[in-house]
Amino acid sequence: MMCNRKFLVFIILFSLVFFRWVEGAMPNEYYGGVFYGLGMKQGENGNWDKAAGYFRKAVDSDPGLQKAYFQLGAANLKIQDFSAAVSALLQAIAIDPYDYKAYNLLGLAYREMGELVEASASFDRAIWWPHPPGVEEYVFNSGATRVMLGNMEGAEVRLQHLIDLKEDKLARQLKELIDGQARQ
Numbered sequence: 001m002m003c004n005r006k007f008l009v010f011i012i013l014f015s016l017v018f019f020r021w022v023e024g025a026m027p028n029e030y031y032g033g034v035f036y037g038l039g040m041k042q043g044e045n046g047n048w049d050k051a052a053g054y055f056r057k058a059v060d061s062d063p064g065l066q067k068a069y070f071q072l073g074a075a076n077l078k079i080q081d082f083s084a085a086v087s088a089l090l091q092a093i094a095i096d097p098y099d100y101k102a103y104n105l106l107g108l109a110y111r112e113m114g115e116l117v118e119a120s121a122s123f124d125r126a127i128w129w130p131h132p133p134g135v136e137e138y139v140f141n142s143g144a145t146r147v148m149l150g151n152m153e154g155a156e157v158r159l160q161h162l163i164d165l166k167e168d169k170l171a172r173q174l175k176e177l178i179d180g181q182a183r184q
Contacts, residue, residue: 032062039071048078059091066095070102077109085109100125100132107141111148120145120154127161136167143174147181155181 039054055072058065073089076082089106092099107122123142127135143158155178162171 032058032065032068035061036065036068036071039068039075043071043075048075051075052079052081052084055088059088064095066092066099069095070099070105073102073105073109077105077112080112082109082113086113100127100138101134104134104138104141107138107145111141111145116145116149120149120151136162136165136170139165139167140170140174144177147174147177150181152178152181 035054035058039051039058042048042051042054052072052075055068055075058068059072062068069088069092073085073087073092076085076088086106086109089102089109092102093106096102103122103126107119107126110116110119110122120142123138123145126132126138127142132138139158139161143155143162146152146154146158155174159171159174159178162174
């Protein structure tokens with residue numbers, strides 16, 4: 001009986017020491033991935049504040065986790081913290097300069113902040129790649145921002161791009177923006 005008790009105490013102490021060692025031995029990248037997954041789950045449920053918190057923990061744990069910076073920017077955009085969105089998206093782009101989706105979200109954040117020149121440049125970078133998925137939305141955003149800047153010639157170029165892509169609905173919407181600006 002005494003032998004079983006000593007063995008049980010040994011197992012418990014060994015387990016505590018072992019798991020403390022394992023916890024300390026886990027790389028930060030592991031925790032970054034865990035926090036990223038928790039953030040994605042919160043985002044799926046529409047809890048953008050909580051999602052942003054988890055994505056922040058993910059990038060703090062693993063500063064090279066580009067997708068966490070992207071999602072942090074998207075979550076900050078949802079909660080209308082535009083300067084935080086810009087900061088996170090710039091970091092995502094610094095890690096992966098070919099992320100056209102990050103350029104589009106960056107353009108949206110800049111546009112919400114009233115930084116139209118930066119928004120236009122970001123949208124242009126999003127459509128610079130040869131026809132990424134969703135390019136129609138990026139072309140529309142670029143054209144609409146050019147209308148806001150008063151650059152009708154640039155907006156007409158984007159309108160023609162939408163017509164070439166056979167995106168009639170977005171082309172009509174952009175045409176209405178251009179015509180509305182011309183009437184003013």
